[in-house]
Amino acid sequence: MNNIPPTVELETDDELFEHHRFDVPKGQSMLRIDKYLMQVVENATRNKIQQAATAGNILVNEQPVKSNYKVKPFDVIRVLMPHPPFEYLLEPENIPINVIYEDDQLLVVNKEAGMVVHPGHGNYSGTLVNALAYHFENLPMNSSERPGLVHRIDKNTSGLLVIAKTDLAMAYLTKQFAAKTSEREYIALVWGNVEEEEGTVRGYIGRHVKDRMQMAIFEDESMGKPAVTHYKVIERLGYVTLISCKLETGRTHQIRAHMKHIGHTLFNDERYGGHNILKGTTFTKYKQFVDNCFKVLPRQALHAKTLGFEHPITKEFLRFDTEIPQDMAECVEKWRTYSKSHTLEEEE
Known part of the structure; x- marks a missing residue:
């Protein structure tokens, strides 16, 4: 377990990850989307599906829908969640990192544009976190279970990031960003x-x-x-x-x-x-x-x-x-x- 105080909120909790995607076949009859998803998603419950719909996390043709939406042939359904899919596994990768400062507590990297900071839908490899896992052992986990990350920047944004190497640094730096x-x-x-x-x-x-x-x-x-x-x-x-x-x-x-x-x-x-x-x-x-x-x-x-x-x-x-x-x-x-x-x- 990490030592981040539960009152400290990391600035990485607004991202949504695609957990499911379905292309509705030609012969599909009109059916409420909550019932449809219960049929095609293993271990899904109607309550969880309705909660996802209420949060706006069920998209049909890229538009959020309510749980009573009637599925039609050729609809493209996506189910998004605020956490990575359970099958996500972090693989260390030997990817160069531009480190401009490092000591025993932290390091500062200059990220190139085009590099994703952490794995997510469509980007399970080649990320900064994959590189960090290869070059550094036992990095502390943040509250989203991402090693070393105190904050992040978008894939196509370049520039500076601080990475924590110890639990103490993770907690201390996270408090600064929150404060x-x-x-x-x-x-x-x-x-x-x-x-x-x-x-x-x-x-x-x-x-x-x-x-x-x-x-x-x-x-x-x-x-x-x-x-x-x-x-x-x-x-x-x-x-x-x-x-x-x-x-x-x-x-x-x-x-x-x-x-x-x-x-x-x-x-x-x-x-x-x-x-x-x-x-x-x-x-x-x-x-x-x-x-x-x-x-x-x-x-x-x-x-x-x-x-x-x-x-x-x-x-x-x-x-x-x-x-x-x-x-x-x-x-x-x-x-x-x-x-x-x-x-x-x-x-x-």
């Missing part, structure tokens, strides 16, 4: 000209009511968890803006959801619509330019640049900083060059 005393700064390229030089986005983050793979911002606290992001403009580049985001909280997709909420979706963030070219620009050359930027940066433009925390033993405040990776830097430079020779007024 908002850690320091986390991200660099993001967002669509649009952000009007204010700086600002704060607040709201309750929870699952989107229609798209369960997205997070959304709500005013009602019963719909999500409190989240706060402070942003500041670094550079205005015409149709996009380079910004700094500092987190008070670390919710799933926090920056991605917050930026969309204020009308400035991350550049090339497909999950949140950032892969669509900014409206109002129909010129062929402009579209070609943006498509070229997408090719240079085939992911959301987000990098975890700075990470700071108090060391669990020495009590020294450690701060680590990284440069934005080459793909993002090249994309920003393209926009910098483009904005010098084009203005919004000229193309609208």
